[in-house]
Amino acid sequence: MVIIVGCSHPGVDRLTGALLEVSGYERAHLVIGGFHYPSRRTLNRLAEMAEFIAPAHCSGDEAKAYVRKNYPEKFVGVRTGTIIEV
Template sequence: MKLVVLNDNVPAKGLMNEWGWSVLVEGKKRFLFDADTNPLVLAHNSKALGVSLRDLDFAFLSHWHYDHYGGLPYIAELNPGLRLYAPPGNRAMALRWGFDIVEVFKAGEIADGIWTSGPLDDFEQALGMETSSGLVVIVGCSHPGVDRLTKALLNVSGYENAHLVIGGFHGPSRRTLDRLAEMADFIAPAHCSGDFAKAYVRKTYPEKFISVKTGSIIEL
């Protein structure tokens, strides 16, 4: 399985970049987690990184903030009728774009070995997927708390701990990061995590820290 970071707040040479988050997952299923803000970023970076955004199995939206859903119309154009798993709130808009939208109301398995945490606080969901290394958790902005989202995925998947947690942590506290470290082998703060979170994990849990930026490719 491979995670391709199509956009993160941190730039990379030769790639477009802005405030946003989007990850292409290539494994037993090919799917997009979140869709950044700008379709041009997704189009340019996918071409530069040598990956296709066509023929996806589904798309997954963590929450309805523009820096996560702005590129979805472009994804729908490339994949007519694509299934989109999203929290409730904008069904009509997703249908106009051309998605087969599935509104997620609770935790559960959405494909073989792939789970949603369900929308915590009726707002944001995260995704967990089974790999040969263990459970990989992808989060968007973690407004409800990256520790809470990870715990919800551990509960629904039956795993005791996560191999990797990657995504935006929304400026978490030390206590939140400490709780996350108890549940995860590796931690990759990105997007809205903030400099403090990255520095804290790097210093306190150096064996767990993974640096992420636009164009990062993580193979599992």
């Protein structure tokens, strides 16, 4: 499952959790998009639910740096024009 989010005002972890629950999947392959300046706690929960994390748009530099540092095996750097083969 690949989850593409816009500006995740309700919380990217909450959105991902809800999608996993209704889909029956245990884990997302990739979560990509705007995470709306998430807290570290939110990013830690997201890391438990996804194999790869691609913070973009309104995620903020701090969130990108946090995922890159704490979950380097999960971090996918993206920006406009990035192509990801799934």
